[in-house]
Amino acid sequence: MKELTKKENIKDWYLKNFELFEKQMNGHNHELLKKVRQASLAKFLELDFPATKNEEWKYTDVSFARENKFNPVSTDYKTSLTKEDVKNIIFGNFDYNLITFINGKFAAELSDISADSDKIIIKNLNSFIDSHKEIVENYFAKISSDDNLFNVLNGIYMQDGVAIYLKEQSEFSKPLQVLYLNGYSEENLLIAPRNLIVVGRNSRTSIVFNYYGNPKASYFTDAITELYLEEDSSVDIYKIQRESLSSYHIEKFQAIQKDRSVLNHYNLNFGGRLTRNDINSKLDGENIETHYYGLYLGKENQHIDNHTFVDHAKPNSMSNELYKGILDDKARGVFNGKIIVRRDAQKTNAYQQNKNVLLSGEARIDSKPQLEIFADDVKCTHGATVGHLDEEAEFYIRSRGVPEELAKSILIRAFAADVCDEIKIVELKEQINHLIFEELHRQEVSY
Amino acid sequence: MLTIKNLHATVEGKEILKGIDLEIKAGEVHAIMGPNGSGKSTLANILAGNSNYEVTEGEIIFEGKNLLEMEPDERAKEGIFLAFQYPIEIPGVSNATFLKTAINEKRKHLGLPELTPKEFLNLMKEKSKILGMDNDLLGRSVNVGFSGGEKKRNEIFQLLMLDPKLAILDETDSGLDIDALKIVSNGVNVFHNDKNAVIVVTHYQRLLDYIVPDYVHVLYKGKIIKSGGKELALLLEERGYDWIKPEEVELESN
Ligand SMILES: Nc1ncnc2c1ncn2[C@@H]1O[C@H](COP(=O)(O)OP(=O)(O)OP(=O)(O)O)[C@@H](O)[C@H]1O
Numbered sequence: 001m002k003e004l005t006k007k008e009n010i011k012d013w014y015l016k017n018f019e020l021f022e023k024q025m026n027g028h029n030h031e032l033l034k035k036v037r038q039a040s041l042a043k044f045l046e047l048d049f050p051a052t053k054n055e056e057w058k059y060t061d062v063s064f065a066r067e068n069k070f071n072p073v074s075t076d077y078k079t080s081l082t083k084e085d086v087k088n089i090i091f092g093n094f095d096y097n098l099i100t101f102i103n104g105k106f107a108a109e110l111s112d113i114s115a116d117s118d119k120i121i122i123k124n125l126n127s128f129i130d131s132h133k134e135i136v137e138n139y140f141a142k143i144s145s146d147d148n149l150f151n152v153l154n155g156i157y158m159q160d161g162v163a164i165y166l167k168e169q170s171e172f173s174k175p176l177q178v179l180y181l182n183g184y185s186e187e188n189l190l191i192a193p194r195n196l197i198v199v200g201r202n203s204r205t206s207i208v209f210n211y212y213g214n215p216k217a218s219y220f221t222d223a224i225t226e227l228y229l230e231e232d233s234s235v236d237i238y239k240i241q242r243e244s245l246s247s248y249h250i251e252k253f254q255a256i257q258k259d260r261s262v263l264n265h266y267n268l269n270f271g272g273r274l275t276r277n278d279i280n281s282k283l284d285g286e287n288i289e290t291h292y293y294g295l296y297l298g299k300e301n302q303h304i305d306n307h308t309f310v311d312h313a314k315p316n317s318m319s320n321e322l323y324k325g326i327l328d329d330k331a332r333g334v335f336n337g338k339i340i341v342r343r344d345a346q347k348t349n350a351y352q353q354n355k356n357v358l359l360s361g362e363a364r365i366d367s368k369p370q371l372e373i374f375a376d377d378v379k380c381t382h383g384a385t386v387g388h389l390d391e392e393a394e395f396y397i398r399s400r401g402v403p404e405e406l407a408k409s410i411l412i413r414a415f416a417a418d419v420c421d422e423i424k425i426v427e428l429k430e431q432i433n434h435l436i437f438e439e440l441h442r443q444e445v446s447y
Numbered sequence: 448m449l450t451i452k453n454l455h456a457t458v459e460g461k462e463i464l465k466g467i468d469l470e471i472k473a474g475e476v477h478a479i480m481g482p483n484g485s486g487k488s489t490l491a492n493i494l495a496g497n498s499n500y501e502v503t504e505g506e507i508i509f510e511g512k513n514l515l516e517m518e519p520d521e522r523a524k525e526g527i528f529l530a531f532q533y534p535i536e537i538p539g540v541s542n543a544t545f546l547k548t549a550i551n552e553k554r555k556h557l558g559l560p561e562l563t564p565k566e567f568l569n570l571m572k573e574k575s576k577i578l579g580m581d582n583d584l585l586g587r588s589v590n591v592g593f594s595g596g597e598k599k600r601n602e603i604f605q606l607l608m609l610d611p612k613l614a615i616l617d618e619t620d621s622g623l624d625i626d627a628l629k630i631v632s633n634g635v636n637v638f639h640n641d642k643n644a645v646i647v648v649t650h651y652q653r654l655l656d657y658i659v660p661d662y663v664h665v666l667y668k669g670k671i672i673k674s675g676g677k678e679l680a681l682l683l684e685e686r687g688y689d690w691i692k693p694e695e696v697e698l699e700s701n
């Protein structure tokens with residue numbers, strides 16, 4: 001009974017704060033968003049935070065959400081962060097546009113969007129609604145976003161996010177870096193980013209999501225990202241997550257892909273006390289390609305849960321997934337790879353691999369493929385492995401005069417290589433490689 | 448340089464080496480032959496410090512130091528090098544990076560400064576030329592996608608780059624075509640001088656035509672049952688091992 005009252009309290013807390021939140025949005029609460037908020041509020045009353053007896057959340061205990069009152073109403077402080085301060089947080093050494101959000105709020109002073117507006121519109125969502133209402137009406141909130149209470153919470157309390165609209169026949173090679181600086185000045189915030197990406201016909205670009213947390217700060221990032229890929233379009237999405245080790249990070253990513261579109265999604269997880277990613281793609285057309293690359297590093301008592309879902313709805317498409325985990329200390333990883341091949345989706349090729357290396361005896365991974373195949377002419381393979389660093393290989397390396405710790409680093413490098421090598425921005429690849437060793441507190445091995 | 452005294456060793460509780468004595472001086476080449484499973488690779492691995500093998504008795508003194516007390520990387524820095532019978536693949540780490548790491552670790556140990564990128568490049572060029580190695584192979588991940596012969600050649604390339612005091616070649620000839628055998632043997636001969644020593648583990652006289660041994664030892668069931676000069680290898684090629692195998696009874700009673 002106690003548990004129940006607690007739950008009630010938490011829900012009351014989020015309901016109670018809504019009025020204050022709306023007031024604080026001022027003019028920025030557009031009608032379109034209001035509608036979503038109202039619908040989400042209605043849904044909020046029906047749902048509870050998922051319990052571990054829910055199959056989708058079996059290995060991920062989210063009692064943090066029941067036990068903490070995260071504050072959805074941040075005061076509108078003036079940040080003292082300067083470009084100099086964030087220089088080392090940004091992934092640099094390549095040409096990029098930058099849009100920055102602090103605690104989920106657009107920070108114009110830390111953004112630098114010199115985009116070619118003939119081809120691409122990059123704005124914060126709240127401004128984008130003012131200038132491109134029809135696009136928002138066509139695309140925004142069209143995905144299912146009431147799978148669980150976290151998504152619904154985002155629907156109620158979404159503050160802002162990036163809106164990217166790439167027009168037809170546009171190649172925009174300069175990557176956009178979306179920087180989320182979380183956990184600054186205030187403690188225990190609920191930060192609810194809401195991102196919308198629309199890639200027009202025969203257009204291509206790449207986007208780097210850079211989620212960064214103020215070290216030691218405690219907060220909850222609850223994000224939703226919607227991506228629409230029109231015919232013949234192509235996009236590389238890099239999500240690099242370095243939230244603080246006392247924070248919680250949940251994202252639902254949903255892509256809707258049309259004929260001949262290509263999605264490369266890179267999901268690179270370093271931070272967060274608890275992380276849950278739902279990475280979904282609906283292949284709603286023919287000759288589509290979907291590539292998922294994942295790398296998750298866990299140390300101390302981190303918990304990282306990646307749920308991926310590839311939904312093959314039509315014939316002749318392919319999906320390929322490679323997720324690799326490195327877990328140290330008492331870290332825990334969860335991988336659930338769902339592939340549905342619907343009845344019409346003949347000639348589908350679907351591949352999935354999840355590989356894990358445990359660096360300590362107390363680290364743990366729960367890996368589960370989930371294939372549901374309703375068509376008969378398909379090629380579908382999957383595999384999952386868990387192991388330790390190869391001792392034979394370690395001996396080989398040490399026999400050349402390389403000390404034990406460095407030999408281990410070389411093997412970690414070797415393990416991560418096939419995901420890292422897929423990163424197309426060379427400078428980013430090197431920085432990710434660097435991060436791997438920095439996060440694991442191990443000696444770095446470069447290329 | 449190397450003294451092995453009454454070496455006994457087990458793997459997973461099973462005794463493989465049953466009292467080996469061997470003395471190797473600078474400038475010498477020793478060939479170790481013997482039937483499959485007799486313990487040749489075991490001996491080679493023990494010298495390199497593979498912890499899968501447990502030494503239960505005896506001692507190994509290398510350059511006046513107790514080798515058995517050293518970690519594998521310490522042994523390498525002191526000058527031991529094992530060319531593996533089955534070289535390991537390391538994806539995502541280039542041959543060049545791997546060797547630069549190894550060489551600089553060794554130089555650190557010797558109190559020498561790291562090689563500059565230019566010095567390292569020149570060294571790579573010089574040594575790879577001796578073995579006719581493709582530049583392409585040097586940039587690729589260590590042994591990944593290398594053919595059997597290329598892997599063996601890469602082991603000898605590492606040998607030339609690291610320039611140890613004692614080189615142990617475990618069946619380096621297997622997997623090499625006739626031309627490659629000549630080139631690789633030549634590489635070993637370029638390496639060999641009167642300050643270092645070579646142990647060649649092989650099944651075939653062919654290799655010993657190129658790398659000429661001062662001594663040939665026959666290892667059988669974990670013991671050296673015969674030693675001789677290079678002509679012993681010729682005899683083995685002709686007659687096999689049967690004629691020197693001791694009576695089973697005699698061996699068991701030891
Ligand atoms: N890791 C191991 N686990 C179990 N048995 C082992 C292991 N390593 C070696 N052995 C056993 O020890 C014995 C000697 O093996 P070793 O590899 O030293 O032989 P070898 O003389 O090198 O043979 P070859 O000529 O076939 O290479 C064999 O019976 C082998 O099965």
Ligand SMILES: [Mg+2]
Nearest residue numbers: 487488489532
């Ligand atoms: Mg052998």
